[in-house]
């Protein structure tokens with residue numbers, strides 16, 4: 027469907043003069059956005075630049091300041107009094123940054139949430155119809171699972187698909203409306219991202235419109251038709267994606283070119299051993315043995331479901347070990363729980379940033395310094411000034427965008443929340459630091475910065491075991507990478523580490539098994 031060359035391009039959604047202040051601080055400042063029918067439109071910007079806020083305004087869950095206008099197709103609407111029911115009726119569908127899915131309910135039940143359950147003539151939920159419809163939707167989005175499967179049993183990529191299916195289930199024949207996705211791929215490894223993007227491309231090719239947020243610029247270039255960039259709450263530009271490079275996007279997002287210099291790898295294997303794992307079993311792990319050297323950044327590569335996260339959690343005393351030994355600083359340890367691991371100097375930054383790792387309701391500062399409280403007591407006086415200075419220091423170094431550090435941590439944007447968790451653990455100078463997807467949702471400017479800070483911690487003696495789904499990032503950030511495959515370590519890759527080689531080794535597993 028091509029419009030005549032001189033016909034005005036119609037918008038499926040257009041917002042203008044959109045502003046939003048939180049406690050007097052502008053999160054959005056006079057922003058315009060127009061989305062055309064059938065396009066994939068990427069919304070980009072650094073952490074805290076206002077992307078999720080814009081999406082929440084569209085969804086009717088956050089009120090805009092007066093003066094904003096919204097057009098949907100030919101309808102001009104008033105954003106005053108906009109709410110989630112109106113957004114729904116207008117055909118807007120959302121998958122938010124932390125989609126509310128229920129892991130202990132079945133796929134069918136999850137999908138049934140948010141829409142009227144199909145009822146039979148007796149007025150009871152028609153499970154047969156629900157299961158049939160769910161099976162169709164699962165097939166459409168290439169999820170290989172039964173409607174009755176518990177959501178918790180699915181891998182992350184499929185959970186995301188279920189959240190998307192739930193949002194779009196009644197939109198199959200619609201041509202108006204927009205599917206809005208806030209960082210749908212943040213939690214997915216590269217191989218899975220491609221799979222999800224395929225689903226999105228097919229969905230758009232069928233005439234649907236998608237607005238989505240991502241920090242992965244290669245992915246944006248491969249899927250988006252147009253791109254809008256926000257910086258500090260203002261719109262910088264809307265541009266066609268064709269012909270753009272990642273460097274162009276970085277400049278638009280950050281405002282200047284940045285050299286994404288990762289710290290130089292160090293040659294650690296000759297150094298003392300900090301941690302040894304030998305014959306470890308439990309969950310998906312069949313027999314895992316390796317050594318982590320002092321001051322080393324050791325990468326752990328593997329497919330999703332290979333047991334990478336379980337291994338980290340075992341080392342933190344948070345997942346049952348059925349056999350094998352863990353030796354820390356020459357002594358065998360068997361942690362009964364995370365608190366024992368923490369006292370032994372082991373720190374863990376989990377993948378699920380908000381849920382597992384932050385103290386909701388407490389300030390950013392308290393979250394950042396949590397666990398270090400005893401170090402601020404001097405002669406029974408709590409040294410607030412020191413705490414305040416350390417917190418300010420961390421905010422500066424991690425490029426955390428926050429009004430004041432006394433604001434509650436749940437008011438932070440997703441990526442900034444992740445930085446707070448990292449800052450807290452890094453400043454504790456742990457002996458062993460376990461990092462699971464530490465830069466998930468973190469913007470391009472802060473990524474290399476975070477690895478520089480990790481590297482600084484290693485110079486102070488911390489040893490790091492790192493799981494990251496992006497092979498490019500692994501190759502840059504690690505001194506050495508081990509590959510977990512079929513429950514065993516199958517390769518030990520030393521510098522020069524090449525991303526494509528890691529991808530090969532990891533995917534080899536699938537073919538061989």
Ligand SMILES: Nc1ncnc2c1ncn2[C@@H]1O[C@H](COP(=O)(O)OP(=O)(O)OP(=O)(O)O)[C@@H](O)[C@H]1O
Nearest residue numbers: 048053073074075076077078079437439440441442
């Ligand atoms: N409820 C709130 N109260 C106060 N400030 C808030 C609240 N929600 C968001 N903010 C602030 O608004 C700004 C924009 O946040 P937003 O979540 O829109 O960023 P984002 O672009 O989605 O970032 P990210 O990439 O990290 O997800 C941030 O500075 C954030 O701290």
Ligand SMILES: [Mg+2]
Nearest residue numbers: 078123439440
């Ligand atoms: Mg966000």
